[in-house]
Amino acid sequence: MIDLHTTNTANGYKVSIMLEEIGASYRVIDYALPQLEHLKPEFLAVNPMGRIPTIVDHDGPDGRPLTVYGTAAVLTYLAEKAKRFLPSDWRERTRVLEWLGIIASDVGPAYSGQFTFGVLAPERLPWAIDYYQKLCDRMLGVLEQQLARTTYLAGEEYTIADVIAYPTAVVSVKRYPGDLSGYPHLARWATLVGARPGVQRGMKVPR
Numbered sequence: 176m177i178d179l180h181t182t183n184t185a186n187g188y189k190v191s192i193m194l195e196e197i198g199a200s201y202r203v204i205d206y207a208l209p210q211l212e213h214l215k216p217e218f219l220a221v222n223p224m225g226r227i228p229t230i231v232d233h234d235g236p237d238g239r240p241l242t243v244y245g246t247a248a249v250l251t252y253l254a255e256k257a258k259r260f261l262p263s264d265w266r267e268r269t270r271v272l273e274w275l276g277i278i279a280s281d282v283g284p285a286y287s288g289q290f291t292f293g294v295l296a297p298e299r300l301p302w303a304i305d306y307y308q309k310l311c312d313r314m315l316g317v318l319e320q321q322l323a324r325t326t327y328l329a330g331e332e333y334t335i336a337d338v339i340a341y342p343t344a345v346v347s348v349k350r351y352p353g354d355l356s357g358y359p360h361l362a363r364w365a366t367l368v369g370a371r372p373g374v375q376r377g378m379k380v381p382r
């Protein structure tokens with residue numbers, strides 16, 4: 176059994192999609208971020224970062240529990256556990272891990288900045304808003320270029336690179352730029368990935 180500490184954000188859905196895709200049995204602990212539930216001692220004892228998504232696999236390596244935080248680490252762990260969605264070929268695996276990192280550490284922070292200055296900031300800071308919007312445009316442009324060449328993000332197979340990218344491409348893009356109409360290849364890929372039953376189930380967890 177796996178505990179999934181999560182909420183209804185793009186990052187949270189990345190892990191619920193993966194758990195559904197591999198048919199894992201898991202239970203959901205949902206945190207209301209605006210109420211700062213994720214900063215309560217019960218959760219800080221699980222993950223001192225106080226951030227979701229986090230999993231606790233009660234049947235981890237050697238049968239001992241293991242806690243894993245962060246979308247890229249969690250998806251890699253689950254792919255290795257299930258032996259799915261992460262190729263063993265060195266070259267292909269490196270390509271998947273590269274895209275996994277691009278989404279986690281380039282695209283994710285671009286959207287995090289867009290959310291911070293475009294939605295959360297109590298005052299309007301045009302320079303910061305413009306900076307992050309342009310960064311998001313650049314990131315979407317890179318994904319578009321890649322998906323003009325390949326069926327899935329890291330090649331011809333569906334992998335954890337697609338799992339990590341999908342919620343950003345649908346949830347975050349709805350916020351900015353609004354839709355994928357300027358990115359036809361990304362839109363084609365989003366329809367393909369979004370048709371997967373595991374993706375559809377995962378996008379409903381926790382709500």
Ligand SMILES: N[C@@H](CCC(=O)N[C@@H](CS)C(=O)NCC(=O)O)C(=O)O
Nearest residue numbers: 184186225226227228245246247279
């Ligand atoms: N690098 C982390 C980012 C996780 C993250 O940004 N989590 C947000 C919700 S989507 C969070 O827990 N925010 C609460 C906080 O920082 O106080 C990942 O890849 O999972």
